[in-house]
């Protein structure tokens with residue numbers, strides 16, 4: 363089994379730096395070494411990044427949950443890719459449905475991806491539909507999201523890209539239902555086809571495709587083993603060190 367990428371997305375949690383440090387320590391530092399089969403990435407709130415960037419461990423890599431479209435200047439509240447790079451951030455989620463909901467367009471996402479590449483940070487591009495229609499429009503939407511987000515991204519940069527399929531209807535505690543592994547397989551094959559048409563077959567194979575959306579210890583392994591996922595993007599269950607570790611052990 364090739365190494366799987368497990369990303370924890372803490373979102374706007376926890377509420378203090380001491381809780382964040384406790385969660386990080388209990389989730390990662392106290393866990394058995396899983397580095398052989400798993401790469402763990404924790405996408406934490408920006409404020410907490412410096413707390414963890416000083417800790418020397420191979421067990422985890424640091425990720426950001428978003429980045430500014432701007433490189434610098436008069437943009438109150440924004441954080442640039444070079445600021446992230448200077449704090450040893452290696453990954454950054456872009457195009458998460460919650461950020462798209464606040465107005466991020468595919469063009470913004472494309473700008474962010476290009477800026478991240480310039481700073482040697484691997485983008486984790488989230489794609490996914492809000493509703494499953496019967497006509498298959500969700501496939502055109504996903505294709506559009508990928509094509510527009512990857513404008514001007516060259517073949518060489520693609521080896522540092524990760525794509526996460528996150529069906530919006532399966533995310534969070536208001537999810538309609540869980541996504542099945544069969545549904546994920548369809549999308550995984552479809553994403554490879556879109557990449558192959560944009561670049562070529564060989565290049566399309568190097569991009570890890572993760573599944574995200576209500577991942578928990580009971581369904582984690584089936585997305586990887588049966589669904590052929592290259593890893594997982596975990597929201598709520600990354601905030602509970604026991605649950606997150608159970609996911610890591612299941613995959614390990």
Ligand code: PGA
Pocket residue numbers: 371528532533534535574575576577595596597598599
């Ligand atoms: P969830 O979130 O695991 O809580 O559904 C996933 C995500 O939004 O990345």
